[in-house]
Amino acid sequence: MTVRRLDHTGIVVEDLAAAVAFFVELGLEVEGEATVGGPWADELLALDGVLADMVVVRTPDGHGRVELSTFRSPAQAAAPNAPVNAPGVPRLTFVVDDVDDVLRRLRAHGAELVGAVARYEDVCRYGYVRGPAGVIIGLVEELG
Template structure:
């Protein structure tokens, strides 16, 4: 059995518009949007009465997609924890960017919070983590070589 490629990463958010704005500010491009529901969605998710809005955004090279979704039904039962970055099961999405400080400033205007500091690893890269909408943990890497 062979994996052909990674198709996408899916993230459930409360405020879909805010999440889309955040990822667009990061530099991703909207690819499509839809409302989903019905028996196939119920079967897929193991839930009853699924109705959700989704927006897919992609990196400029077209190789990576992020599916952002918000559920109208069934009602959610809780929220994801804002756990420290070293918590088992914590998901991070990391993007290579031209200028960490520029992106960081732009994302802060979208409500992002810096986790730790912008760190430099030798003369190879500058790297930081930010928390975006709903506590999504995003890595920003600026290659120095």
């Protein structure tokens, strides 16, 4: 059997409300929220005493989803602010209408530009920002 589709990407964050605000400002929509825990969650995550709050946000086209979660228990490990080329660093990329406008709006939510917004020929303008929990968010503005 082959993969049918990518269901979602999950990101553990320290401040769930701030992370949701960041992704809503980016243009995603809240799809749902829940608190999860119990034996099935312990078994799935190989942790004991799981109790986590989560919010799922989705792209406006309904095809991309991001699960944002924070753990009440057990205690969360600290996430590093690793550079873009570090193995295992989550990086999500979104196509946006106007990179400069999105950057301006996300800075109000603590986003920091990783490098610079670069132009790739006549194809796109592309920049990375560091978002909640150190996640790197790619912003692509298609040209032409």
